[in-house]
Structures are given as C-alpha cells and as structure tokens.
Ligand SMILES: Nc1ncnc2c1ncn2[C@@H]1O[C@H](COP(=O)(O)OP(=O)(O)OP(=O)(O)O)[C@@H](O)[C@H]1O
C-alpha cells in the first residue's frame with residue numbers, strides 16, 4: 001500500500017477544539033438531521049473511513065503498524081464506541097482524522113467527511129475548516145491542550161466568539177452555558193489550567209470541544225479522571241449531542257460508559273478493528289463474536305472477572321496471521337492467515353450468534 005507522509009500539523013496553542021484566530025469565520029453548514037424513522041434511505045455518513053492505516057517509521061527503518069485497514073462509517077445522530085486495550089491504536093486513529101500525527105507517521109486509505117478526505121487535506125484546510133468546525137476533539141490529555149497562561153473562561157470565551165460569533169452579554173452567557181454543558185463549575189472558570197484537577201481539565205476540554213457544534217465529534221477518553229456520577233453526566237451530555245444529529249466517535253476503556261452511550265461498538269486489537277457491531281447485541285445477547293471482544297467483557301469485575309491471559313503483540317513485530325492467535329483458546333491452523341472483517345467480525349472461528357450459556 002502507498003503511505004503518504006504526515007503533514008506538519010501546527011496545532012493552535014489553545015487546543016484542538018477551536019481553530020486559531022486566523023481561521024475564517026464562515027460557518028460550516030450543519031449536516032442533515034438524523035434520519036426520520038419514517039423514511040427509507042439512511043442518512044449520508046458524516047464520516048466514511050476506508051482502509052485507514054498508520055505507520056510510524058522508527059530509527060533503523062523499523063515500522064510500527066499502529067492502525068491497519070480500519071473501515072467504518074458514522075452517520076448523523078450515531079455514536080460509535082471504539083474500545084480496546086491500551087496501545088491498540090485508538091488515539092492514533094483519531095489523530096489521523098485530524099491531521100495531528102507526528103512527522104514520522106504515514107497514512108494510507110481514505111477518511112471522507114463533508115466531501116473532504118481528512119487524510120489528504122492540506123494543513124490550511126484542516127486548520128480553517130476541519131478542526132473544531134467539521135470535526136471536534138476532546139483530547140486524551142486535556143491539560144496538554146489547554147493554554148497554560150490563560151484562564152478557562154478566557155479560552156472558552158475565545159472559542160465561543162470564534163465559532164458562534166456571540167458578543168458582549170450574549171458571549172458571557174454563552175461562555176457560561178458552554179461550561180455548564182460539560183459540568184464545569186462556574187466558580188472555577190477564572191482558574192488557570194495548572195489549578196485544575198485532571199477531572200476538571202477533562203471537563204474544560206469537553207466544554208471547548210462542544211462549542212463548535214461540529215457534525216463529527218471525536219471524544220478520546222472523555223471520562224478519564226471523573227468519578228462515576230460525572231462519568232454518567234458527561235456520557236449523557238455526549239449522548240444528547242449525538243441525539244441532536246451529531247456523529248460521535250467515543251474512544252474509551254470504560255465499557256460501562258460505552259454501553260451507556262453507544263449505538264455500535266468497534267473493538268480494536270493490535271491496530272485492527274476485529275469486531276464492529278451493534279451495541280445492544282454486543283453488550284447483551286448474543287454478545288461479542290470475536291474471542292478477544294468476548295474476553296474483554298469477561299474481564300469485567302461485574303462479569304466473569306477473568307482477565308485475558310498473555311499480552312498484546314508488539315506493533316513493530318506483528319505476526320502474519322491473526323494477531324490474537326497467541327492468546328486465543330480457539331486458535332486453529334487457519335489462524336496463520338489474517339482473517340478479514342466479515343459480517344462484523346475478523347476471526348476464523350467466531351462465537352456463534354446464539355445466546356450465551
Ligand atoms: N509518535 C509515535 N511514534 C511511534 N509509535 C507511536 C507514536 N505514537 C503512538 N505510537 C504507538 O502506536 C500505538 C498506538 O497508540 P495509541 O496511543 O493509539 O494507543 P491507544 O489505543 O490510544 O492507547 P491508550 O488506551 O493507552 O490511550 C502504540 O503502540 C504506541 O506506542
């Protein structure tokens with residue numbers, strides 16, 4: 001496959017949620033509202049990802065295969081939860097969609113959003129029309145994306161002014177409403193990022209990401225550092241955002257949060273989507289079909305509390321066949337070849353679609 005080099009992304013200092021001050025003020029037309037249940041044709045995808053791969057070129061010529069051949073669509077009003085163990089490629093996938101990969105990365109494939117191929121777009125297009133406007137991001141490390149020398153109020157106000165055009169009293173009110181939406185306490189608005197706990201920084205980042213009303217929101221671990229009540233509150237706010245017609249890619253370790261919010265679930269393992277399925281079927285009956293996905297659920301304390309034995313493979317040294325075979329109790333000789341994602345599962349011997357015993 002041909003990999004193209006990553007662009008030299010100049011991220012605006014105040015984070016990805018808002019474009020820099022040079023961005024055009026022209027509003028991006030909203031995507032169509034979610035499909036009326038009475039109509040037959042499904043709404044056009046807000047995001048259409050095909051065979052997305054990301055490679056990191058390391059010293060000595062070695063490649064890290066962080067993401068391989070990911071394909072999925074996201075429609076207006078839909079939430080797709082992207083789950084999988086640490087290091088499986090979730091954040092790299094999100095960074096690729098925003099043109100925020102480091103220089104040693106190359107991408108292949110396509111990611112269409114609003115007629116733009118996010119993987120091929122130049123930095124100017126990404127900065128002016130994509131980040132914050134078409135695609136919002138709740139970054140995984142919010143404190144790193146907040147400007148250290150400015151208060152939360154000042155950063156939020158600038159983003160609200162940039163993206164909504166509000167001024168004066170309306171601007172003040174919209175700024176406070178934006179904070180409230182992400183459960184960021186009004187009496188902390190005048191704090192600087194270093195004066196915030198991890199959970200508060202997370203909420204500030206979520207508030208910033210919601211302002212632009214982008215048709216597509218990427219939320220990378222938006223509930224990290226929050227206690228259960230706030231997890232639920234954040235998740236419910238993100239769900240409302242999707243219900244209002246936005247597409248949401250929710251990256252999370254938290255399977256309970258994924259179950260609460262998602263319409264569909266994508267499970268990644270060693271850089272590949274190994275299961276892509278309806279959330280209700282996944283969390284309920286018949287349950288996941290891929291043995292890894294089933295193992296993830298079985299590892300939960302409220303389920304079998306049985307961890308998957310072994311460790312994921314090195315992404316710089318992947319086997320030719322199924323990357324999960326070494327840890328899988330169902331491995332056969334067929335697993336020496338790479339299983340394609342077929343009917344939502346990339347496995348040579350998936351669990352049958354029957355109720356679990
Ligand atoms: N700049 C880089 N250079 C080389 N390898 C990288 C780089 N950035 C990420 N990786 C590798 O890509 C893989 C995927 O990383 P990624 O951050 O997407 O994982 P993740 O699924 O988001 O994990 P977590 O749940 O811990 O956030 C990891 O093995 C990581 O080490």
Ligand code: NI
Pocket residue numbers: 090091092140220
């Ligand atoms: Ni991550």
